[in-house]
Amino acid sequence: MKDKDLEMTAGMALIFSAASGLAVGNLYWAQPLLAAITADFGVPQSQGGFLVTATQLGYALGILLIVPLGDILERRKLLITVMLLTVAGLLCSAVASSFAVLAVSLGALGIVTVSGQIILPLVGDLAAENERGRMVGIVSSGITSGILFSRLLSGLVADLWDWRSIYIMAAVLNLVMVAVIFLYLPKVPAGEKVSYGKLLSGVFTAVKRYPKMRGILLKQGMIFGIAFNLFWTALTFLLSAPPFSYSTFQIGLVSLAGLTGAIAGTRLGTLEDNGWGQKGMAIFIGLCAASMTLAAMGAESIVVILLAAAVFSLAVQGVGILCQSQLFALSDSERSRLNTAFVVSNFLFCAIGSSLAAFFWNLGGWGMAMAGAVTASLIALGVHFYVKKALVFALSVALIGCVGCSFGINR
Numbered sequence: 001m002k003d004k005d006l007e008m009t010a011g012m013a014l015i016f017s018a019a020s021g022l023a024v025g026n027l028y029w030a031q032p033l034l035a036a037i038t039a040d041f042g043v044p045q046s047q048g049g050f051l052v053t054a055t056q057l058g059y060a061l062g063i064l065l066i067v068p069l070g071d072i073l074e075r076r077k078l079l080i081t082v083m084l085l086t087v088a089g090l091l092c093s094a095v096a097s098s099f100a101v102l103a104v105s106l107g108a109l110g111i112v113t114v115s116g117q118i119i120l121p122l123v124g125d126l127a128a129e130n131e132r133g134r135m136v137g138i139v140s141s142g143i144t145s146g147i148l149f150s151r152l153l154s155g156l157v158a159d160l161w162d163w164r165s166i167y168i169m170a171a172v173l174n175l176v177m178v179a180v181i182f183l184y185l186p187k188v189p190a191g192e193k194v195s196y197g198k199l200l201s202g203v204f205t206a207v208k209r210y211p212k213m214r215g216i217l218l219k220q221g222m223i224f225g226i227a228f229n230l231f232w233t234a235l236t237f238l239l240s241a242p243p244f245s246y247s248t249f250q251i252g253l254v255s256l257a258g259l260t261g262a263i264a265g266t267r268l269g270t271l272e273d274n275g276w277g278q279k280g281m282a283i284f285i286g287l288c289a290a291s292m293t294l295a296a297m298g299a300e301s302i303v304v305i306l307l308a309a310a311v312f313s314l315a316v317q318g319v320g321i322l323c324q325s326q327l328f329a330l331s332d333s334e335r336s337r338l339n340t341a342f343v344v345s346n347f348l349f350c351a352i353g354s355s356l357a358a359f360f361w362n363l364g365g366w367g368m369a370m371a372g373a374v375t376a377s378l379i380a381l382g383v384h385f386y387v388k389k390a391l392v393f394a395l396s397v398a399l400i401g402c403v404g405c406s407f408g409i410n411r
């Protein structure tokens with residue numbers, strides 16, 4: 001029986017949501033500022049991408065090496081530690097004396113700003129079984145909001161002051177959140193004693209030990225990793241060219257259509273709590289296919305694109321929340337390891353999706369990219385209803401083949 005002090009409440013979920021959104025937002029501060037940063041350091045603008053790469057690679061490393069510790073360490077202490085290290089990483093970035101120092105600082109920041117992925121499994125541990133989906137939905141919505149608003153806020157603050165100011169502001173906000181976590185999160189008992197080596201190996205063997213994970217990872221990978229990246233990457237290409245010719249800021253405003261998913265996400269998890277998880281999953285995947293079909297027909301209409309983006313964001317959020325809720329239901333003692341496998345799988349599928357976006361755009365423009373997104377959605381629907389070993393093998397071969405073709409043609 002759970003200690004009453006450790007019971008998950010809506011208030012605690014909102015605190016976790018804010019902390020998670022802030023943590024993931026730290027990954028995206030630099031993206032709208034690359035031109036200003038490279039100009040300040042006197043390096044070619046083309047090198048700005050190294051900063052994003054360093055941050056993302058650091059994040060992947062942090063997910064793999066730090067997040068599994070949530071299964072064996074006391075979570076409040078672990079969260080406070082990584083959040084304080086995050087503050088240090090933000091301050092180092094703010095005072096970086098050279099482009100190389102900034103790249104190293106952002107890489108280190110990526111490694112430690114993983115508190116959101118420590119919090120999500122903790123929500124699974126603390127929430128009552130009949131409320132787990134709702135609580136996961138609230139925190140997941142915070143993460144989505146953090147991604148959306150960080151880019152917008154970063155550009156706004158940099159316009160008012162300079163690019164370093166956003167990192168100082170973020171350091172202050174993260175320090176405030178450390179105090180909030182310290183005051184409001186009770187100590188959570190440490191988990192089972194497991195060696196670090198066994199802990200990490202458990203991440204890679206989870207798919208074998210929990211067969212249901214295969215379908216969960218494939219559905220999430222196809223929708224979030226492939227379809228999501230195809231849509232938003234190709235949309236940047238579309239809106240920056242005639243007849244739209246939008247500025248970077250205008251394209252950023254279009255991305256706020258994703259708020260529909262963030263807002264609705266606070267309630268979507270209740271579908272899993274009420275026994276509608278599987279039917280809800282099928283509906284959301286179907287909405288992904290339908291919205292991408294609509295987007296394909298609206299290549300010259302911003303109204304149609306905004307409508308498609310709003311529906312698509314809602315559907316992607318629904319798939320993600322239901323996948324994560326079903327994932328956390330698989331084990332009471334390995335949720336951090338399962339979440340690590342989930343995020344690493346997402347990272348790999350996103351890398352594939354980003355490569356395919358450029359490939360499909362070069363092959364046939366917006367229509368081809370949307371056809372790829374519809375296909376990925378339909379594959380996810382097939383996995384949902386008919387996940388078999390043969391299908392998993394066929395999908396793996398197809399994905400590897402697509403990536404190979406993408407790299408080959410782009411070269």
